[in-house]
Amino acid sequence: MTPLLEIKNLHVEVGGRKILNGLDLVVDKGGVHAIMGPNGAGKSTLSYVLAGKPGYDVTGGEVLFDGENMLEMEPDERAARGLFLAFQYPMEIPGVATLTFLRTAFNAQRKKRGQEEMSVPDLMKRVRDIAAKLEINPDMLRRPLNVGFSGGEKKRNETLQMALLEPRLCVLDETDSGLDIDALKVVSDGVNRLRSPERAFVVITHYQRLLNHIVPDVVHVLSAGRVVRTGGKELALELEATGYAQYQSEAA
Amino acid sequence: MNANVRLMKTSAESLLADIFSAARPTLPGNGNIAAWRDAAFERFALVGLPHRRVEEWKYTDLRALLRDVKPLASPPNADAKARAAGAGRLFGKVECRRLVFVDGTFVAGLSDLADLDPGLTVRSMAEALAAGDPLVVSHLGKVVPVRDAAVEMNSALMGDGAVIHVAAGIAIDRPLHLVFATVGEKATAMFMRSLVVVEKSARVMLVESHDGAVDTDYQVNAALELVIDDDACVDHVKVTDEGAAALHVASLLATLGARARFNDCSFTTGGSVVRNQMFLRLAGEGIVADIRGVNLLAGHQHVDTTLIADHVVGGCQSRERFKSVLDGEAHGVFQGKIIVQPNAQKTDAKMMSQALLLSERAEAVHKPELEIFADDVQCGHGATTGALDGELKFYLMARGIPAKEAETLLIQAFVGETLETIAHEGVKDALSDAAGAWLRARG
Numbered sequence: 001m002t003p004l005l006e007i008k009n010l011h012v013e014v015g016g017r018k019i020l021n022g023l024d025l026v027v028d029k030g031g032v033h034a035i036m037g038p039n040g041a042g043k044s045t046l047s048y049v050l051a052g053k054p055g056y057d058v059t060g061g062e063v064l065f066d067g068e069n070m071l072e073m074e075p076d077e078r079a080a081r082g083l084f085l086a087f088q089y090p091m092e093i094p095g096v097a098t099l100t101f102l103r104t105a106f107n108a109q110r111k112k113r114g115q116e117e118m119s120v121p122d123l124m125k126r127v128r129d130i131a132a133k134l135e136i137n138p139d140m141l142r143r144p145l146n147v148g149f150s151g152g153e154k155k156r157n158e159t160l161q162m163a164l165l166e167p168r169l170c171v172l173d174e175t176d177s178g179l180d181i182d183a184l185k186v187v188s189d190g191v192n193r194l195r196s197p198e199r200a201f202v203v204i205t206h207y208q209r210l211l212n213h214i215v216p217d218v219v220h221v222l223s224a225g226r227v228v229r230t231g232g233k234e235l236a237l238e239l240e241a242t243g244y245a246q247y248q249s250e251a252a
Numbered sequence: 253m254n255a256n257v258r259l260m261k262t263s264a265e266s267l268l269a270d271i272f273s274a275a276r277p278t279l280p281g282n283g284n285i286a287a288w289r290d291a292a293f294e295r296f297a298l299v300g301l302p303h304r305r306v307e308e309w310k311y312t313d314l315r316a317l318l319r320d321v322k323p324l325a326s327p328p329n330a331d332a333k334a335r336a337a338g339a340g341r342l343f344g345k346v347e348c349r350r351l352v353f354v355d356g357t358f359v360a361g362l363s364d365l366a367d368l369d370p371g372l373t374v375r376s377m378a379e380a381l382a383a384g385d386p387l388v389v390s391h392l393g394k395v396v397p398v399r400d401a402a403v404e405m406n407s408a409l410m411g412d413g414a415v416i417h418v419a420a421g422i423a424i425d426r427p428l429h430l431v432f433a434t435v436g437e438k439a440t441a442m443f444m445r446s447l448v449v450v451e452k453s454a455r456v457m458l459v460e461s462h463d464g465a466v467d468t469d470y471q472v473n474a475a476l477e478l479v480i481d482d483d484a485c486v487d488h489v490k491v492t493d494e495g496a497a498a499l500h501v502a503s504l505l506a507t508l509g510a511r512a513r514f515n516d517c518s519f520t521t522g523g524s525v526v527r528n529q530m531f532l533r534l535a536g537e538g539i540v541a542d543i544r545g546v547n548l549l550a551g552h553q554h555v556d557t558t559l560i561a562d563h564v565v566g567g568c569q570s571r572e573r574f575k576s577v578l579d580g581e582a583h584g585v586f587q588g589k590i591i592v593q594p595n596a597q598k599t600d601a602k603m604m605s606q607a608l609l610l611s612e613r614a615e616a617v618h619k620p621e622l623e624i625f626a627d628d629v630q631c632g633h634g635a636t637t638g639a640l641d642g643e644l645k646f647y648l649m650a651r652g653i654p655a656k657e658a659e660t661l662l663i664q665a666f667v668g669e670t671l672e673t674i675a676h677e678g679v680k681d682a683l684s685d686a687a688g689a690w691l692r693a694r695g
Contacts, residue, residue, distance in 0.1 A: 051650045054642065079652035091647040095665025095672075101648075104661065109652035144665075161651060 002067040004029050004169055004200050005050075011060035012042075012049050012225075019045040021225030022061070027169070030197040034211055034236060035204045037222035038244035043204045044088060046222070047173040050202075051085040052078050065169070079105075080112035082168030086158040086175055093145040098157065101145045102127055106164060130163045134190050151178030152187075159190040170194070171202045176210035188213030208240040223247040265300050267321040269293075271441075272408055275324055279411065281381035284389065292407035295399065302401045311585040311617055312527050312556040314401070317499065322471050324411070325440035328354040332435050333362060339433030340461040342491060342686055346678035348429035348459060355434055356442030356472075357412050362431075371422030371454070377413035377445050388415055391447055395477040396505040396531045396562075403503050406475040410445035413474075416458075420451035420481070427457035427487075427676065432474065434495065439468035449479045450486050452509075457487040457676055462502075464495030464522065475503040482509035482536055488516045489679055491686070494523035496551075501527045510536025517674055518545040519683055520555050521690055530559035532570075534596075539568040546575050546667045546683075548690045549582035549614075556585035561603075563596040566626070572603040575670050577663055578614035579694060589621040590631060597626050603633040608640065608666050610659075610694075660691045 005027040012020035019042045027033050037043050049056045050063065052075035063070045070078055093101070107117040118126075131138060134156045146154050155175060162170055172191070176184055191201070191214050203214055211219075211233065219235040220227045221244075228247050229235070272293050279289060301318055302309035328336065336354040351374060352362035358376035368374060380388045393407055414430055432444065450456055462472065472494065480486050494500045500523045508514055518528050534541060547555045561570045576584035586605040607616030618635035640662050648658035667687055674680040 051646075053646050053650075074655065075646060075649035076652050076654045076658075079650055085650055087647065087650075091644050093644055093647070093662070093665060095668040096661055101651075101661075104657065105648070105651035105653050108654060108657060112652065112654075165652070 001028070003027060004066060005202070006064040007061070008064075009061035010049070010058065010063060012045055013057045013059050014045065014055060019225055020049070023222070023226045025220065025227060027200045027202060029200055031218065032195065032201040032203065032214065032216045034216035034219045035202060035222050036206065036208075036219060036236060036239055038248055039206065041222040042225040043206070043222055044173055047085055047171050047204055050083065050171055051075055076108065077112065079165070079167075080109045084162050084165060084167035084170045086162055086170065086172045088174040088177055090146050090154040090158050092147045092149075094147050096145050097142055098145045099124070099127065099141045102161065102164060105161070109165060127160070127164060130160050133193070134160055134163075135186055136160060152180060152183030155179055155183065155187050156190070159187050163190060163194060168198065169200050169202070171204065173204050174206065175203070176205060176207060184210070184213060208236045211236045221247055261300055262315055264315070264318045264321050268405070269297065271321060271324060275409065279409070280378040281384070283384070285381055285384065285392075288393065289408045292393070292404045296401055296404035296408060299401055308400070308558060308587070311587070312525065312554065317525055318471070322439045322441040322469075324409070325355040325357070325436055325442045327357045328359065328435070333359055335435040335465060336362065336433040339463045339465070340429060340431035342461060342493070343429055343459060343679065343682050346427065346429075346676075346682055348427045350429045350431055351414050352431045353412065353433065353444065355436045355440065356444050358414070369422065369424050369426075371419035372424055373417040375415040377415050377447065378411060380415045385415065387417060387449060388447055391449065391477060391479065395479055395507050396533045398505065398531050400503065400529070402473060402501045402527070402529065403475055403505070406443050406445055406473050406503065409443040409473070410475070411443050413444040413446035414448070415446070416448045418450045418454040418456050421453045423455040424457070427459050427679065429459045429461065432460065432462045432472075434464040434466060434470050434472065434498070436470065437466065437468070439470045441471040442473070444472070444474040446474075446476045448476065450481060450484045452481045453483040454481070455485040457679070458489070459679060460488070460490040462490075462492045462494055462500060464493070464498050466495050467497055468495065469497040469499065469524070470495065472498065472500045472502070474501070475505065478504065478506040480506065480508045480512040480514055483511045484509065485513040486515070487675060488514070489674065489683070490518045490528070491683070492518070492520040492523055492526055492528070494526065496522070496524060498523045499525045502529070504530040506531070507533040507535050508539045508541060511538040512536065514539070514541045515673070515675065516541075516543045517670070518557070519686065520545070520547045520549070521686065523555070524553060526553075526555040528555070528557045532559065532561045533564060534562065534568045534570060535564045537565050537567040539570075541568070541570040542673065543570065543572045544574065544670045544673065546670050546687070547584055548577050548667070548687060549584060550579040550694070552581050554583040554585070556587070558585075558587040560589045560591065561601065562591045562593070563599045563601060564593050565595060566597040566599055568596070569600040573670060574605045575667050576607045576616060577610065577667060578607060578616060579610040581611070581613045583615050583617070585617045586635070587619040588633070589623060590633070592622075592624040592626050592629050592631060594625040597628045599626060599629040599631065601629070601631045605635045606666075607637040608663065609637060610640070663691060664688070
C-alpha cells in the first residue's frame with residue numbers, strides 16, 4: 001500500500017542555512033505521528049516545507065503525497081489534495097470576515113477537486129455545528145479572521161478549519177503553544193474527533209503534554225534536521241524525563 | 253484684464269486667457285458675479301498654473317501636465333444627451349434622485365426633479381448665476397476662502413453645476429446623485445461649480461459620480477462648496493471614473509458648524525491625472541468629521557489627494573483615512589495637513605494614509621503634516637507603503653485559495669475597511685462592486 005506521506009532524504013535550506021539534513025519519514029493512513037525535538041531542530045521548517053511556503057529551498061530529496069511529488073505543487077493545490085497545516089501562529093487578516101474566509105477556502109478546494117460548490121446555508125450550518133463542538137462563539141465567525149482573537153481562540157479556529165476542510169493529512173505545528181489547559185482539552189478533543197482510518201496526523205511539539213491528549217502511535221525525535229530516533233508513545237514520556245540534551249550531542 | 257495677460261508664461265496660460273476673454277460675455281452671471289469672475293482670473297493670472305515649486309502642487313505639476321487647454325464644452329445636443337443615459341450606473345441599484353450634467357451642463361430632462369421633498373431646493377448653477385440667486389451670491393467663494401489656482405480658474409470660468417438647499421430640520425432620505433458625464437467626441441474643458449447649503453439639523457446624502465465615456469484628453473475642473481450648519485449631517489461620496497486620458501481637478505470647500513457630522517469618501521478608479529483637493533473648515537465645537545478615500549489605480553494613472561482640515565475651534569474630532577492600491581506604473585500622492593488653531597483645545601485629529609503597491613514600478617508619496625497651535629490636543633498621523641503580505645497570502649493559499657484569489661481577498665480587505673464605514677448600504681455595496689470589478693479587470 002502506498003503511504004499517505006513519504007519523505008525521503010529531505011534537505012532544505014532557508015536563506016542559505018541548512019535546516020533539514022536528510023530527513024526521512026513515512027506516514028500511513030490512519031497513523032498519528034508525533035515529531036518532537038529541541039528548539040532549532042527543524043520542526044517548524046518541516047511543517048512549512050510540507051505546506052509549500054515560499055523561501056524554503058529544497059536542495060535534495062523528495063516528498064510524496066499519495067505517491068505524487070508534492071514539492072512541485074502550489075500550496076493551494078496541496079491543500080485541495082488534502083494537506084492541512086495547523087499554524088503555530090495563525091495569521092490575523094483584518095477586513096476578511098472569518099466566514100467569508102471559510103467559504104472561500106472550502107469552495108476553492110471543492111472547485112479544484114471538480115466538486116460543486118456548497119450553498120451558503122448548507123455551509124453555514126456545517127460551520128455552526130463544528131463551531132459549537134469547539135465552543136466557538138458564533139459571533140466570532142463574523143469577525144475579521146483571527147483579529148483580536150486570544151491564543152486559544154486562534155487555535156480553536158484552526159481546528160474548526162481543519163474539521164470543515166476534512167483533510168487527509170493534518171500537520172499540527174506546536175498546536176499546544178499559547179493554550180491554557182482548558183483550551184488544550186477543547187482543541188485536542190476536536191482533533192481526536194477527526195481521527196479516522198482514512199486520515200493521518202503529524203503532530204509537531206516541543207512538549208509532551210499535548211501527547212497526553214492526542215495520543216500518538218509513533219514518536220520521532222528530530223534533531224539537527226533529521227530523525228534521530230523513532231519509538232512508541234512511551235518515547236515521549238522518556239523525553240519528558242531526560243530532555244533533549246543527548247540528541248543534541250548525538251547530532252553534533 | 254489685458255494688463256495681466258503679459259504675466260502669462262506658458263502657451264496653456266495664454267490660451268486660458270484667450271478662452272476667458274472670449275467666453276466672458278457669455279458666461280452666466282453679470283454685475284457682481286462678472287466682476288468676481290474677473291477678480292478671480294486676475295488672481296490666477298498673477299500666479300499662473302501651479303507647478304512643482306508651488307508646495308501644494310509639488311507632485312502634480314499642472315504647468316507641465318496642462319500642455320494645452322481644450323475649448324470650453326458646448327451645451328449637449330440630443331445625441332450627447334442620449335449617450336449620457338448610462339452615466340452614473342454604478343449607483344443604478346440605489347434609489348437616488350439623479351441630477352444629470354452632460355459635458356458640464358445641467359440637463360433637466362435626464363434629472364429627477366419631480367416631487368422634491370419639502371425643504372429641498374435644487375437649481376442649476378448657470379440659472380442661479382444668471383438670476384443672481386441670493387443664496388449663490390451670498391456664498392460663492394466665501395465658504396472656505398482659499399487662494400488656489402485651480403479654484404480661481406473655476407471661479408473665473410464656472411459654467412454650470414448644482415445649487416442645492418436643504419432647509420433646517422429636514423432629513424432627505426433619498427440620496428442626491430450628481431451625475432457628471434463627459435460624452436463629447438472632441439476633447440473639451442469643463443468648469444463645474446456647485447453649492448450645497450445644508451441648514452441647521454438637516455440631513456442629506458450627496459453622491460457625485462464623474463464618468464467619462466470617451467477616451468479623449470478632456471479636462472474637468474469641478475468645485476463644490478458645501479455648507480454644513482450646526483447639528484446638520486452630510487454624507488458625501490465622490491466617485492471619479494473619468495476616461496483613460498482625462499485630466500480631472502476637483503476642489504471640495506466645506507465649512508462645518510457646531511456638532512455637525514460629515515462623512516466624506518472619495519473613490520477614484522478612472523482618469524489619467526486626478527487631483528482631489530479638499531479644504532475643510534471645522535468652525536463649530538463638537539464636530540465629527542470622517543474623511544476617507546480609496547484609489548484603485550493602474551497603468552500610468554496619477555492621482556493626488558491633497559487635503560487641509562482646519563480645526564478653527566476646539567472639541568472637534570476629525571479622521572482622515574486614505575488607501576491607495578497601485579498597480580502598473582501608477583502614482584499615488586497624498587498630502588494631508590491638519591491645522592489646529594490656537595483656540596482649538598481638545599481637538600482630536602488623526603490622519604492615516606496607506607498605499608499598497610502591486611507592482612515594482614508603482615509609486616506612492618505621502619506627505620502628512622500637523623500644524624498645531626493649541627497645547628491640549630490629541631493629534632497624530634501615519635503613513636505606510638508596502639506590498640501584499642506574503643505571510644498572509646501563504647496562509648490563505650495553505651487553505652486552498654489560489655494565488656490570484658488570495659491577492660484579491662487581501663486587496664479587498666485593505667480597501668474594505670474604508671468602505672465598510674459608509675452608512676448607506678446600497679452606496680457601500682455599489683462601491684464594493686466597483687472595487688470588485690476593478691480587481692477582476694486586473695486579471
